[in-house]
Amino acid sequence: MAIxxxxxxxxxxxxxxxxxxxxxxxxxxxxxxxxxxxxxIPLGINGQNIPYVTSKPTAGWVSEGGQKPTSKGAxxxxxxxxxxLAVIAVVSAEVVRANPAKFMSLLTGQIAEAFAIAFDxxxxxxxxxxxxxxxxxxxxYLNQTTKxxxxxxxxxxxxxxxxxxxxxxxxxxxDGKKLTGFALDDRIEPIVNGAVDTTGRPLYVExxxxxxxxxxxxxxxxxxxxxxxxxxxxPTPAGAGTYALGFAGDWSQxxxxxxGGISYDVSTQATVTINGVLTxxxxxxxxxxxxxxxxxxxxxxxxxxxxxxxxxxx
Numbered sequence: 001m002a003i004x005x006x007x008x009x010x011x012x013x014x015x016x017x018x019x020x021x022x023x024x025x026x027x028x029x030x031x032x033x034x035x036x037x038x039x040x041i042p043l044g045i046n047g048q049n050i051p052y053v054t055s056k057p058t059a060g061w062v063s064e065g066g067q068k069p070t071s072k073g074a075x076x077x078x079x080x081x082x083x084x085l086a087v088i089a090v091v092s093a094e095v096v097r098a099n100p101a102k103f104m105s106l107l108t109g110q111i112a113e114a115f116a117i118a119f120d121x122x123x124x125x126x127x128x129x130x131x132x133x134x135x136x137x138x139x140x141y142l143n144q145t146t147k148x149x150x151x152x153x154x155x156x157x158x159x160x161x162x163x164x165x166x167x168x169x170x171x172x173x174x175d176g177k178k179l180t181g182f183a184l185d186d187r188i189e190p191i192v193n194g195a196v197d198t199t200g201r202p203l204y205v206e207x208x209x210x211x212x213x214x215x216x217x218x219x220x221x222x223x224x225x226x227x228x229x230x231x232x233x234x235p236t237p238a239g240a241g242t243y244a245l246g247f248a249g250d251w252s253q254x255x256x257x258x259x260g261g262i263s264y265d266v267s268t269q270a271t272v273t274i275n276g277v278l279t280x281x282x283x284x285x286x287x288x289x290x291x292x293x294x295x296x297x298x299x300x301x302x303x304x305x306x307x308x309x310x311x312x313x314x
Contacts (some may be wrong), residue, residue, distance in 0.1 A: 003151045032116040033183050034142075034297075035231040035256055043257025043296050047081040069188065075108045078298060082259050083137035084293035085118055087111060088175045090272055093285045111291045112262060117231060121257070123297045124183075124247070140299035142183075142247050142254070146309050147171045148307040151191055151245065161195040165222055168248040168306040177250055182226035184246040185233030188308070192221065242311045249305030259294035266290075 018101060041048060118129040124142045128135020135183035149171065154163035192204035195243045204226070207218040216229040233245040246273055267288050269276050299305075 004182070026306075029043050030120050031113075031216045031229070032068040033227045033232050034254075035116075036216045036227045037181050037183055037225065037251045037295075038123075038254045039252065041080070041257045043080065043082055043259055045082065045259055045294070047079050047296065048257060049077045049079055051192060072121050078300060080255060080257060080296040080298040082257070082294035082296045084117055084294050086290065086293060087114060088272060089289045089291075090281070090286055091289070093268070093287055105290065108264065110126065110292075111264075111289075113263060114292055115291075115310050119256075119295055119297075120231060123254075124232070125209055125244075131235070138297045140302065141297070142249075142305050143244070143307065144299065144300060145247075145249075145305040145307055147175075147305065148309055149248075150242070150309045150311060151188070152310065159198065159222050161191055162197045163310075165203070165248070168308065169222065170253070171306050172249065172304070175302075175303060178252075179222070179224055180250050180252060181224045182221050182246060182248050183232050183306075184221075184226055184228040184308075186228060187233060187236075187310075188231050188245050189228060197222075237312055240312055241313050244307050245306050246308040248308060250301075253301045253304040253309050254297070255297045256298075257296045262291055262293045264289060264291050 010111055057071040057073045058069075059071070062068055089111070091107075114129070121127040121129060121131065122136030122138055122141065125133075126136040126138065126141045127133055147168075149164055149168045151161065151164045153159065154160055154167070159166065172179050189204075195203040197203055203221065205220045207220075216227045219226050219228065232247075234243040266283060267290070268286070269282050270288055271280050272286075272288050273279070279286070
């Protein structure tokens with residue numbers, strides 16, 4: 001057969017498919033901002049007792065030959081209990097074999113993100129994974145604090161944003177508390193960008209980026225640790241209203257733990273509820289991926305935290 005034109009890749013349109021790249025447009029999986037700030041403790045399946053100081057020994061001045069005063073300290077115990085978080089994802093056996101667009105590779109990262117979102121909603125606001133108030137499993141959470149500071153209330157002449165954050169610090173120190181760090185929503189970034197303290201130094205300094213950009217971005221605010229990420233604050237209301245955009249406080253007054261990590265198991269034989277109907281995986285050639293983890297969270301002193309808010313006028 002005579003050659004009429006050079007052979008091109010389009011001549012194999014039915015045989016050759018484009019190479020598959022890594023999922024570069026997939027958003028990086030969110031990590032927990034709260035877990036980045038709060039100390040982690042070992043957590044067993046039956047929970048963990050955490051001692052806390054209820055009183056401290058005191059010293060006294062003694063005259064020569066005088067009797068030395070006696071004093072003692074005391075501790076109490078608070079219990080942090082694990083609560084189970086789980087999800088089941090169901091895909092066809094064909095999807096597992098073909099792994100289109102690296103779907104199965106993405107699935108584990110998406111599950112880890114779902115767990116981070118659920119944990120932060122519960123630990124901060126006592127909300128369920130869907131945002132339902134009161135849907136969290138933990139007895140204590142950050143939003144139980146009664147302290148709050150609204151951002152944007154101080155005029156520039158009175159210190160602006162720096163004065164607002166300093167007001168949060170004052171609320172804490174006036175109550176005998178400490179400020180060790182901030183958990184900030186992404187929506188605070190435009191507020192702190194370009195803001196300076198009373199000496200002209202940048203108010204917020206972002207930590208140097210690593211090779212892999214962390215989703216919970218670290219930095220310093222008022223020379224304290226801060227982590228900024230998506231979903232730390234409450235949703236912006238449709239109408240007028242005040243909503244939280246983050247928390248400042250003493251993060252040593254909270255603790256979290258996990259019984260191991262996220263465990264995964266796969267089944268083709270189980271029965272799973274799909275769209276409200278029990279469905280046999282084997283009969284429909286389906287594969288179920290079940291993931292679960294057990295987390296505990298405890299706030300020792302809610303008064304050690306300040307809610308950072310913003311008000312929408314309309």
